[in-house]
Amino acid sequence: MTGYLIKNGRVIDPANKIDEVLDILISGDKIEKVGKSLSAGKCKVIDASGKIVGPGLVDMHTHLREPGREDKETVASGTRAAIKGGFTSVACMANTEPEALDNPGIIKRLNDIIKKDALANVFVVGAITMGRAGKKLADFKALKKAGAIGLSDDGSSVDDARLMSEALTAAKKEGLLVIGHCEDKSISDNGVINHGFISTKMGLRGIPGEAEYKRVGRDIELAKKAKAAIHIAHVSCKESVDIIRKAKKAGVAVSAETAPHYFSLTEDCCVTYDTNMKMNPPLRAKEDVEAIKKALKDATIDAIATDHAPHTDSEKDVEFDFAPFGIIGLETALSLAVMELVEKKVLSWSELFMRMSAAPAKLLGIDRGDLKKGSAADIVIIDPGKEYTYTKDLVASRSKNSPFINWKLKGKVSHILVGGKLVMADGIILESK
Amino acid sequence: MSKHFVWTKKDLLGLEYLSKEEIEFILYTAASFKEVTTRQIKKVPALRGKTVVNLFYEPSTRTRTSFELAAKRLSADVINIAVEASSVKKGETLIDTGRNIEALKIDIIVVRHGCSGAPNILSRAVKASVVNAGDGWHEHPTQALLDMFTLKEKLGKIEGLNVSIIGDIAHSRVARSNIWGLTKLGAKVTVCAPTLLIPEGIEKMGVRATNDLDTALKGADAINVLRMQFERDAALAFPSKLEYFKQYGITNERLKKCKKDIVVMHPGPINRGIEMSSEVADGQNSVILEQVTNGIAVRMAVLYLVAHARPAGVKGEEKTS
Numbered sequence: 001m002t003g004y005l006i007k008n009g010r011v012i013d014p015a016n017k018i019d020e021v022l023d024i025l026i027s028g029d030k031i032e033k034v035g036k037s038l039s040a041g042k043c044k045v046i047d048a049s050g051k052i053v054g055p056g057l058v059d060m061h062t063h064l065r066e067p068g069r070e071d072k073e074t075v076a077s078g079t080r081a082a083i084k085g086g087f088t089s090v091a092c093m094a095n096t097e098p099e100a101l102d103n104p105g106i107i108k109r110l111n112d113i114i115k116k117d118a119l120a121n122v123f124v125v126g127a128i129t130m131g132r133a134g135k136k137l138a139d140f141k142a143l144k145k146a147g148a149i150g151l152s153d154d155g156s157s158v159d160d161a162r163l164m165s166e167a168l169t170a171a172k173k174e175g176l177l178v179i180g181h182c183e184d185k186s187i188s189d190n191g192v193i194n195h196g197f198i199s200t201k202m203g204l205r206g207i208p209g210e211a212e213y214k215r216v217g218r219d220i221e222l223a224k225k226a227k228a229a230i231h232i233a234h235v236s237c238k239e240s241v242d243i244i245r246k247a248k249k250a251g252v253a254v255s256a257e258t259a260p261h262y263f264s265l266t267e268d269c270c271v272t273y274d275t276n277m278k279m280n281p282p283l284r285a286k287e288d289v290e291a292i293k294k295a296l297k298d299a300t301i302d303a304i305a306t307d308h309a310p311h312t313d314s315e316k317d318v319e320f321d322f323a324p325f326g327i328i329g330l331e332t333a334l335s336l337a338v339m340e341l342v343e344k345k346v347l348s349w350s351e352l353f354m355r356m357s358a359a360p361a362k363l364l365g366i367d368r369g370d371l372k373k374g375s376a377a378d379i380v381i382i383d384p385g386k387e388y389t390y391t392k393d394l395v396a397s398r399s400k401n402s403p404f405i406n407w408k409l410k411g412k413v414s415h416i417l418v419g420g421k422l423v424m425a426d427g428i429i430l431e432s433k
Numbered sequence: 434m435s436k437h438f439v440w441t442k443k444d445l446l447g448l449e450y451l452s453k454e455e456i457e458f459i460l461y462t463a464a465s466f467k468e469v470t471t472r473q474i475k476k477v478p479a480l481r482g483k484t485v486v487n488l489f490y491e492p493s494t495r496t497r498t499s500f501e502l503a504a505k506r507l508s509a510d511v512i513n514i515a516v517e518a519s520s521v522k523k524g525e526t527l528i529d530t531g532r533n534i535e536a537l538k539i540d541i542i543v544v545r546h547g548c549s550g551a552p553n554i555l556s557r558a559v560k561a562s563v564v565n566a567g568d569g570w571h572e573h574p575t576q577a578l579l580d581m582f583t584l585k586e587k588l589g590k591i592e593g594l595n596v597s598i599i600g601d602i603a604h605s606r607v608a609r610s611n612i613w614g615l616t617k618l619g620a621k622v623t624v625c626a627p628t629l630l631i632p633e634g635i636e637k638m639g640v641r642a643t644n645d646l647d648t649a650l651k652g653a654d655a656i657n658v659l660r661m662q663f664e665r666d667a668a669l670a671f672p673s674k675l676e677y678f679k680q681y682g683i684t685n686e687r688l689k690k691c692k693k694d695i696v697v698m699h700p701g702p703i704n705r706g707i708e709m710s711s712e713v714a715d716g717q718n719s720v721i722l723e724q725v726t727n728g729i730a731v732r733m734a735v736l737y738l739v740a741h742a743r744p745a746g747v748k749g750e751e752k753t754s
Binding site: 195196197198199200201202203204206272273275314317318319320321322 | 449526527528546548549550551553554568569570571572606609632633634635637638
């Protein structure tokens, strides 16, 4: 077996402005050729008629929890979830416990696990500060040497503005993207859901939009001064969108991501005190959802990232105030994007692959997200009309904390190739690594 | 209100979740139980053989005692479980505790909890009835029901009344339950507090909000004065007790400017000299002690109804299995 020929699929490759029915020939771990009526030769043929064929999705915001919290997720289970959701690459966040990804030693250990267990490509995001405590910068040069491709204290913001400014300058020197978790904790206080009528009615502490957008504004200011790039994680509110749009127009090197729940759900979903509706930033109001969709359309928000945050049942099955923030998202992101964005004509398929593959790959500086000759053969084949019910026993992630359990979803991954290797066929993962 | 109303809810989680008719039916049922509490022998066999567990995660004497007496006057067996706040996080989870209690073959869990929504979460985990005895800042439905029962007794109706709720609205479950209940029954509700104690979007619950006490008192048929919890969040918004009394305390001078028969309520315990003067608390407009008495009748009605809930759509006598 020398390779695969993916035949008659609608090939979508926004990086090369392709959207037509074509064949893709894969040889070894690379794309050999994209064209019409290619001959299979000795290759195995995958019939993609009626299906969408695109570059494998890239999630720039995943929490794999390993090493340390293997009860929540592992590299093996997390990348399995990624494959099920169409992601061939994920960037894992630095907030592992008890030890953060703030030194080369732990990144080396993680890389060994990745080599052994990962079904998808895993790229490592290192911490900005030691222990993500916001006091002392990590050694960016050493983190980069160990393989880190970006920097984030995700889960916490770097409160100290001077330290953040130094981080932006130092990261620029190393060519590492800084990913800002924008939250002013003096404003979010101990809030648990969006601040407004719903928090009032439910008697819960609110988190106002200010907690996010004031920090978005600050981080953009700092990046502008440092002439460095900043990427804003999980944008949830309309004011943040406005600030980012304005900064982009002014030429600041700012990019942004949002997560599927911020365009699929609103704060109203919290009213039953379902702790799977609790995330940070919180689900916002309807007008915020509309602003997020608009921002995805005009590319103010560059990327859709999952913020896949596994927590065990025993951590989530408690009082709303006590439950940890976050939901899993790798397996549902694509379907939600198909349903909320493509079907509702917010994004074209090409724009969808831009936000979920090409753009995040480019932001992270990884050689992925396109289908040109010679590129890594990371490919997803999607059955766009396929409907299914996402039940708890279907969840591949080790944690089951999804608000979309028992939702009827549309758009399902049928085949995945990672580096030319067929990892999923007809919706079934072929083997564990 | 018809006797033939069919009660279908196994839980009482809040007045937000009840219809006007359901609230009226509880008040109607409570009236007949109030008669029981005036008898020589204050007991009926309505819940004989049933077990009620008072599961209290917050210290409470009056609400727990009221529920306990209500259950006993219905001939139920009652168990009180007090869970120390400090052990909530490290100990057994709420759901595990609920399921363990249920395994003792009990019928009703009356729960008081510091976290909003705890009764909602508990009710999904157990088949037993769950009655909310106050959760966080969310709801305290039996308190609002007894307030409305008292109002109806005093003024003959709820519909069309002007009722003002005065005090720390932001952190008050009593306020929220009263707002839901009163507006559903057609009262016009005003909430009155310093700005920081009026929560965002409260008007969407169908009330008028004001910072000015005189505005709230003008034309009011009844006022419900909340306890100011200076030991908690209220302190940040209004640091001085004396200043609060000056601006928001209910005094005889202020009552003189009100309707003559204005009904003065308070959920207790009263901070005399902070939210109202002693003359007002003990004066002729005050119904504070009647509220306490009515609390038992209302809680008897709630326990009785949830214990006899029929699934929606099922008519006729309840089948015992």
